[in-house]
Amino acid sequence: MLLKAFPAGMLACNCYVLAQHQGADAIIVDPGQRAFGPLRRILDENRLTPAAVLLTHGHIDHLWSAQKVADTFGCPVFIHPEDRFMLTDPIRGFGPRIAQVALGTLFREPKQVVELDRDGDTLDLGGMTVVVDHTPGHTKGSVVFRTNPGGSEPPLAFTGDTLFHLSVGRTDLPGGSGRDLLGSILNKLLVLDDTTKVLPGHGPSSTIGFERYGNPFLEGLML
Secondary structure (H helix, E strand, C coil), rough: EEEEEEEECCEEEEEEEEECCCCCCEEECCCCCCCHHHHHHHHHHHCEEEEEEECCCCCCHHHCEEEHHHHCCCCEECCCHHHHHHHCCCCCCCCHHHHHHHHHHHCCCCCCCCCCCCCCCCEECCCCEEEEEEEECCCCCCCEEEECCCCCCCCEEEEECECCCCCECCCCCCCCCCCCHHHHHHHHHHHCCCCCCCCCCCCEEEEHHHHHHCCCCHHHCCC
16 A cells, blocks of 8 residues: 655645555545645656545645646545535635635636535545545534555544544534534544554544543543
């Protein structure tokens, strides 16, 4: 399995590239601000062809380059329907309305959009099987993408801004809910094997086991 990651933009959103091997189709997760250049270098160096852009949620730092990437390479963008409006209005509810209108002129929907409207759905992308878990809390349409490379490699969970290394996603933004966030973590993430690698939207990677026993925000939720 080939996995590449880099922080993109002012808010250092982690953009991930996943493929079975060099020369294969690839999945791109959360291409944020100024992600296109580094992303293209990774694709060229490894002879990868994008099969899909997956968005863990609709916040601007995670989807900034999604339309450009998807339309340039002719692949679809996958997003939960609760967050789809952010593809064209990624800062709705933030700051003055004039700023939203001005920034909104920079964004439009990709040519191909697929709604992730079924919790637990399985996607076959780039020769890989990806499970979609709806994990509301940070936003109403937050999702986690899981895949299992098999062999000696641990399962992977792209957790977006739901679960971080020793932290959890904020819930004070429009569409956020602390109760929903902790419920999502309890019911969708803490049920996973401890070896599952956590690949968050910001910061370093972790594992489910490490977060289960070491994350101070999860005290009282441990299984």
